[in-house]
Every structure is written in structure tokens, then in C-alpha cells.
Amino acid sequence: MACSILYVERCLLVHWKSATLKNIRSKLKEKAIRAAIEVFAKNLKQLLLMSPLKGERILGIDPGYTNGCKLALISETADVLESGVIYPHGRNANRKEAEKVLVQLLNKHNCRVIALGNGTACRDTEMWLTSLFQAGILDSRSIRYSIVNENGASIYSCSTVATKEFPNMDMNLISAVSIARRLNDPLSEYVKIEPRHLGVGMYQHDVNEKMLTDTLNDVVSECVSFVGVDLNTASLSVLKHIAGLSEKKAEKIIEHRTKKGPFKSRKDLLTVRSIGEKTYVQCAGFVRIEPLSVGGALTNPLDCTWVHPESYQLAETIIGKCDLKISDIGKARFIQSIKEFSTSEQNLKELAATHKLPIDRLKFVLVALQRELLQDYRLDLDKRPLFKQGLTRLDELSIGDVVTGAVTNVTHFGAFVDIGVERDGLIHKTHMNNIELSIGDRIIASVQKVDMQRRQLGLRLENMLEETDTSFTLKAE
Template sequence: MTMEPLIKREIRSELKQKAERASCEVFSANLKQLLLATPLKGKHILGIDPGFSNGCKLALISPMGEMISHNVLYPHKSNRKEKDATILKDMLLEHYCELIALGNGTACRETEEWISKLIQEKFFQPLDVKYTIVREDGASIYSCSPEAKKEFAELDPNIISAISLARRIQEPLAELIKVEPKHLGVGMYQHDIKKKYLDEALDDVVSECVSFVGVDLNTASQCLLRHVAGLTEAKAQQVIEHRTKNGPFVCRQQLLEVYRIGKKVFQQCAGFLRVGPTSVEEEAYFYKNPIATKLDCTNIHPESYGIAAELVKEMNLKLVDVGKSDFIKTVKEKQLDSSKLKEKFKVDEQTIQLILDALCKPLNHDLRSDCPSEPVFKKGLTTIYEIQVGSVLTGVVSNVTHFGCFVDIGVGMNGLIHVSKYNGFSMKLGDKVETFSAPEQARNILHMIQGFSKHHLDSPFDVPATQRNSDLKFAVRMIMKDVSHNGDKCVIYSWNVGFSGVSASTECLEAPHSVAFHSKSKPKQPFYNVLMDDGSYRYVAQGTNSFGTCTL
């Protein structure tokens, strides 16, 4: 009996496990960066979920994340553009909203062009309107979930998607954790990994991020609370029910009054939960309660409150002044020696340093603001035709893999920076790439992309088939005519190679249906294997061919 098959299986198994671990590491690192993106608090934001036949869904949210108004516009219909532009302006002016979060799904590029044109024409004056492109991954899944239906019982799922897009800018962590991490589109081959193994790795990352940032006990949703260390789905539900029945929490210690939360659970979760007034107006009234303390708005654990009080007293300060600018200035000037204080209080030096660091921060300090990575807002549209070999571009890293990172350079498709071009830098999701030069080798690829990009949705109906590039007659995002369905025009959005030929799935522009078609015989022309953002591939066909029920 030969040992060769057994050894091969063993080696294959080890390599697969190694690949799974590597993929999980990439996914976890990307997910962490995505969840810890700096929030844009205190702003009205308009979320737009773009579309063609179903229109562009609009939802405007308040600085607290509440939905104020919503609408559906059809700016891609020639007879609606002026009217819809006026409706959009009125929505923004009514609430003095200057920020737009535009989803990156279907019709994104066309909607961006429309908004950009209005901005360039100064249509929104006196508002200084800017927009940013937001990842739509998982938004449609959340909009149909029980959590979404519970919060927005009367709203259409499409409007809920628009609300979610706006909230992803305002408070990324609180909104993104409502979606299963595997649907957020920042991984590599995640669908080939065992579900249990992937879920465990990603749940740990989510819990770590939530605990790192901290959670407001009086405003946090159940989705957020269940990821706090020590709390489960059931315990989070008990916290919500106690808060609903008895009113807002006044101090962390009241957590012990919640059913099923004992001293052990309290010890695990208390340091990650914040309790304080929900507004500046409530502050004076809130702290008149004798059990309320400003230490509950810091990341100091209740077990260390005694030490914190002694340190404050030693610096001749008062606990009621914690978080104020003069208090913070004095703590920084004192520069207490934590190595000496650990002997006095019989605790480790890390605990002393953590307390001192917390006393040097404002109340409810968000650690994400220490490493700001706010979204890039734009006022104008850049097209791929403006890029020349040697062009210097600015972009944001949208996905990171082992072989390189994908960068959104604002031209409708992402660029790839190979790992060999990092020049010693470590790229992370959300990093801003200040300079990116299109290399000489990109000339042929760039011409190929331009060849079929000229025939996609930028001008879908006015380019005759006879004038199209014969070398790239069929390509992703090109317009085709569905002969079998009233001649509706369709957009090719994916290719697949099969034994009977090439099949292509299309999304119809003018009616809510999809159509699939395939070649009658296996084509002989070559295909470009195009690498996509998520590590998968799509095929772009060359040459001419007769396809089943669809023709150009």
C-alpha cells in the first residue's frame, strides 16, 4: 500500500487550514478598521440609495440619527430632472443639511454625476453641499431584517436602506454591527471558509471594537449591547426592558438591579458602559442626583473609583469638575509618577496609568477621534478618461488582501496597489493614499477599460452597435437589448464561463426583471480575466458572437 495518497491529503488539509486562517486574519483586520472608522457626529446627513426603475431613495437623518424626512426621486428620467433637483434642494435647505451619503450600488455613478453637476452650477446655494460614496454591502439585508422592521414598522425597506447609509457615516460602529460581518464585503474568499470558524473570529472582532469604543447604556440598541463583553442576547434584552420600564440609568451600579446580571457579569461589562446626561441641557439636572457620578462617563472601572477619588484629592481637585478643561489641564501639569503611586494604592502600574489617562480626557471621550479617518467628501466628479499614464491620484483604501490593496480613486472603479509597491508602509482599510501614480505598464489595461467604459451607462442609449469597439463588443456594464422582453435595454453585470458557452446575467433598466442568456456555441475568442475588489474574477469577452435572445 502506497503512502502517497495519504500524504497528499494530509498536506492538502494543512494548506487549506493555513489558507483559512490567513483569510480570517485579513477579514478580521479589515472589519476592525471598518468598525472603528471615525464617526461624523452632530450633523444632519442625507442618505441616498440610488436606482433606475425604482428611483433614488432619500432619507434625511437628524444629528441623533433619527429619520426626519424621506422621498423617492427619478433624476434619470429626462422629464423629471428639474423637478427632482428642486425637491432635493428643498429637503436640504429645510434642515440646513450639507452632507450627502450616496450608496455605491446600481446607478451610483449616474446619480453622482447628477449631484456633482448641481454642485458645480451652485444650485444648492447658500448651502455648501458635499457628498461621499458609502459602501452598500449588507444594507439591503438589514432593511428586511426583524430589527429594521421593529424600528421602522411603517417604512419601505428601500427607505430603510437610505437611512442605514446615512447612519454609516454618522455612527459607523452602531450601524454596521446590525449586519452580519460576512456581508460587509471586506474579506477575501470568506464564502469558502467554514461558517463556524469564520463566525467565531468575526464575533471576537466585533466584541473587541464595541468594548474598545464603549457604549451609552441609555441609548444603545440591543444589537450594540449584546456585543459588550459579559453581555449576551438575553442579557441585553433584559437591560432594554429594565430601561423601558424604569427609565434611564443614573449610574453604572444600577446594572445590578437588572434581572440576570450579577456581580460577575457586572465586573465584566461595567467598564465598557457609559452613563450620563443625553444632552448639555440635562447635565445640571442629571448630576443633582446623589448617586450620579461623572466617572461613569469615563473608561474607569467602578472597582477603581476609590483610587480615582484619592488621586483627584491628591491633586487638590474635585470629582464634580472631571472632564472640564481646567481640570484636564491641571492633571496634565501635575505629571504624577504612576510607578510610585502603585505602591501606595497596592495596584499595578497599568491601572494607575489608565485612571490618569482617563482623567486627562473630556467626558464621553471617543477613542476613535485619536486616529481620525473621516470619509472623503467631494464636490465634483472625476472620470476615467481624465487619467493618463503618470497621473497622480488621491484615493482611499477600500479593501486589503495579501497580494495588495484596492484603492477607490473616485472614477467608478478601484485601482490595485500590489504589495510589492507598498515601499515599507502597512496599508489598512480606510487609509488615505495621498499619491498614486498610474505606471507605464498600465497603458494597455487602461485602454482596454476605456474601450468598454465608453459604452456603458455614461451614454447608454445613443451609441449605435456599429460604432462600438469591435474588440470589446461584450463587456460588463455595457447595454444590451432583450429581444424576448419587449426590447427592454439591459445592463450586463456579470459573466460566467460554462461548458456550453458563455452565459451572462443582466439587470434590466426599464422593468423590474432579470434576464439570463448564453451563446449558442462555445466562442473561440479570448476573455480577459478581470480581478474584482473582493478577490473574485469577472470575464470580459472580446470579438463578436451571436447571443440567444439578446442583441446589442
């Protein structure tokens, strides 16, 4: 009898231990999943808020071997000007012809910027471009290139969104267009691709799909709303993420502007079917009317600022108190006058009391009125692309060399940095000097490890790079 009781007790103990271990493992896994999603969301936000490269024509190159390097040259407004294929590598290589086509394309369209995808044959293509700089065929004083994250480009080129956008273009060339546009306006291009395919997280294919999707969609909507969009040029992919708008409502907006022409004011949104007063109040602060999209004829200049229509009366009062005209919005004298007005605590208190508004809302309107016309908020984050004019080889690095570069991915164990060699270097978290990095940060690092056999590069973070120069430099000591 005693043996039976002892056996039962042991069985219960084993069962309890097993259940406890399962419970602990389940909780640890849940914690790891949440952590992975948080890292992905943070990295995605940094990627989407990279500064756009406006006012430049850009040649996108989707590098490849057998099928060649696909080319697509876009205008300052991201329209495709010309596309083609060259073969600098592989069994079909014809470097002379590839060189000729590349130079002619750049000269013909007065293009001085190249966006090179970071996929297959990226480093071989980069070495080829470097040889053209060294030979003087490409002018290193005026032409520069940047390595662009091409994750998801091939998936996008096969999507229905791409088919609608480029019904007559070869699917293989669409990826080159996407690469060029990612440099022109990262946010507008990246929102067309399912976030999990952008390659800026870790374990994204192993976590709860619904939890990840919901989190990432919230991040995309937050970023789009933060940057805002031009109501007359924004694509469906961007508009549907604006607060208050759904995909169906975004489709109605595009349908309306296609049939009746560009929106002249924010209030015109109320004439769109399915856009009611409630939706208008939600989305109006995140859309704007750019003067160029309506031929310079703005109904209300406040429509191209970040001031919400509910605060127009307050903005007009401020402008009147400064003896300014609403038509002067964005001009240097206007900005200076508003700035001087906002420094007075007495002015702020009087306005807040008169309009019965909290100080924070008042300050936001003042900040919005102080900005240059159509200035992009992403520029404040200083996450600009880094440009290069030549490739440094991994075997040219030595322990102790000081290099500069850009953060391309961040994980719990460290950050990956592109310093302009064949592969990204890793700054382990123990070598970060308690500095928190994010995607797009420009940093100064020292070389800690160069393993040629495993093609590994270890770095130590020395400092943040604050220079205005956006080019890679190598300072070997």
C-alpha cells in the same frame, strides 16, 4: 513472483504519493482558509472603528435606476426626519423634479452632508450630483458628499431588527436610513448586519462558516467594548456585544430603561434582572452614562468616563491630590492638572504603593481622566470619512498623475483605493513601498496604469496623507 512483488511495490508507491499529495493539499487549504479569515477580521475591525460623523444632519441616498434613488434624511442623533424617492435615472427619469426635491430637502432641514451608497447607479448618481455642483445648484463651498459602503443594507432592511426599528416604514427606504447612519456612526450600524455581508474580505463565502463566524463575532465584541456605549441610548444590536452581556441580558437592560426611565448611574445596572455582581464587574467599564441622556443630572461624573467602578477610589484620590473637584471632570483646567500630575514618576510610585496597584492600571486611570468629556476613542485612530465635491472621470487620468484617496479593502495581493473616479484603483503589494495599509487610511498615490477597455486602474503608493483636510483632491502633474 518477482513481477508480483514489483507490482505491489508500485501500487504502494502510487498510494503513498496520492496520500501525501492529499495531505499537502489539505494543509495548504487549511492555511489559506486561516489567512482569508485573518484578512477579513482585520478589515472588519478597521471598518467598525471608522470615525463617526457627529453633530451633522445627513441625507442618505440609496441609488437605483428603475426604482429610483431612495432618500432618508437623519438628525444629529440619527432619527429619521424625512424620506422619499427621486428618479434622476432610468426610463422613469425626471431630473428636474429630482433636482427640486433634493434641494428642498437639504434646505428645509439645513443639511450639508450627503451619504451616497456605492451600489447600483452610484456613479451615475455621483455624476448627476457633480453636474448640480458645476451648475451652482448645489453650493460646493458648504455641501459635500461621501461614498459609503452599502453592502448588506438590503439584507438589513428585510431583517427582523429593521422591522422592529421601523415598523411603519417602506422596506425600500430603510436601506437609505442605514446608509446615512453608517456615516453618522459606523459601529452602531454595521453591528446590525452579519459581518460576512459587509464586503471587506475575500473568499468569505468559501471558508469554514463556524470558524469565520466565531472570529468575526470576537472582532465585533472587541470593537464595541473598545468604543463603549451609552447605557441609555445603545441599541440591542450594540449592547449584546458588550463584554459580559448576552442578547437576553441586553434585552433586560432595554426593558428596564423603557419601564423605569434612564439609568442614572452605572450601579443602577445591578437593579436589572439577570445582571449580577459578576456581570456588572465585566461590563461596567464598557458602558457609560452620558449627561444628555439624564438631563445633565449625573449621580457620579465618573460614570461618563472610561474609569472602571473598581478604580473610582483611586480616581478620587488623584483628583484630591490635584486640588480638583470631581464635578470639574472634562474641563480644560482639570485635564491640564491631571496631565501635570501624571508626569511625575514620584507621584506614580507613591500612588501605586498606597493602593497596591500595578503602574499600568494607574496610568490607564490617569489617561482616562485626561480625556475631554465623552471624547470618542475612534477619533484617536484618525479613520475619518473622505468627502467629495465632484467626480473625476477615469479617462481624465494619465500615467504619472498624483492622486489622493481612501483605502476601501485590503487583501494579500494588494489594496483597493477610492480616488474619486468611477472605480477603485488597485495598489499591488509590489507597489506598496513596504507600508502596511488598512481600511480607512488616507493615502497619496501615483497612477501606474489606466486600462479604459477593462476599466482597470493601477496605482503606486507614494505616501500616507497626513493633512487635516478630509476632501478628495486630484493633483495632476
